[in-house]
Amino acid sequence: MIYKNSKYISNLFNKVSYKYDFFNNLFSLGLHYLWKRKLISLLKPKNGEEWADLCCGTGDMTFLLNELVTPKGKVIGIDISEKLLKVAQKRSNNLGDKIIYWKKKDIFDLDTNSRKFDGICMSYGLRNLRNVEEGIQKVFLLLKDNGRAGFLDFNHSKENSLSSIFQKLYLRFIVVPISGLFNLREEYSYIEKSIEGYPKGAKLIYLAKKIGFREAKYITLFGKQMGIFLLKK
Numbered sequence: 001m002i003y004k005n006s007k008y009i010s011n012l013f014n015k016v017s018y019k020y021d022f023f024n025n026l027f028s029l030g031l032h033y034l035w036k037r038k039l040i041s042l043l044k045p046k047n048g049e050e051w052a053d054l055c056c057g058t059g060d061m062t063f064l065l066n067e068l069v070t071p072k073g074k075v076i077g078i079d080i081s082e083k084l085l086k087v088a089q090k091r092s093n094n095l096g097d098k099i100i101y102w103k104k105k106d107i108f109d110l111d112t113n114s115r116k117f118d119g120i121c122m123s124y125g126l127r128n129l130r131n132v133e134e135g136i137q138k139v140f141l142l143l144k145d146n147g148r149a150g151f152l153d154f155n156h157s158k159e160n161s162l163s164s165i166f167q168k169l170y171l172r173f174i175v176v177p178i179s180g181l182f183n184l185r186e187e188y189s190y191i192e193k194s195i196e197g198y199p200k201g202a203k204l205i206y207l208a209k210k211i212g213f214r215e216a217k218y219i220t221l222f223g224k225q226m227g228i229f230l231l232k233k
């Protein structure tokens, strides 16, 4: 499956980087900010904690985390796409003394022995990893004991349910044609394929428990279009 290869993923996101934020705002009508804030409100990051935003892209979650964990704590945004990280870095230039750390790295190559986090978040990242179970396992290893993690992503609804039909129609008849006008048709067609390969909520909970998380919870948002997956180590 070519679309689960890390190199393919980084090329894909490098290619969409120049329109990435624009399309997120357009296709969600700005609602992705509300969903991201919802995830933060459930995770409750605190001043003094160390957090990682894995698959940070242009850094929306990283900035939200930074507001809450600094000045005593810190946050690092990590992503494999150099071009999306450049956008994130540019956005953080005018933060003054509120430093955000950015790192270009495949999350599967992160060293799990030297560094542990109080919390980890991923928005629209887990579904894009080459292997979801390995991704959850990696998060487990990167967390301190009692650490917490939260993931926001498209919800994989039951096949042929109203929410699944709506999701497919929206992607096929709105997202793909509009992105096609910018020569990004293939890249945005990938979203539907990636949702098909992404586990449903109950399966995500099963995988997390198998890996060793003490608590795992899954909630849906916006008519089951989006899902939030919460974990405690």
Ligand SMILES: C[S@@+](CC[C@H](N)C(=O)[O-])C[C@H]1O[C@@H](n2cnc3c(N)ncnc32)[C@H](O)[C@@H]1O
Pocket: 006, 009, 010, 013, 024, 054, 055, 056, 057, 058, 059, 060, 061, 078, 079, 080, 081, 084, 105, 106, 107, 108, 122, 123, 124, 125, 128, 129, 130
């Ligand atoms: C849909 S974007 C989400 C970006 C951002 N978190 C957001 O919510 O807008 C998915 C991101 O995952 C990153 N990604 C995918 N696989 C990765 C990996 N193995 N290591 C690091 N980043 C990865 C991509 O480069 C891309 O920036």
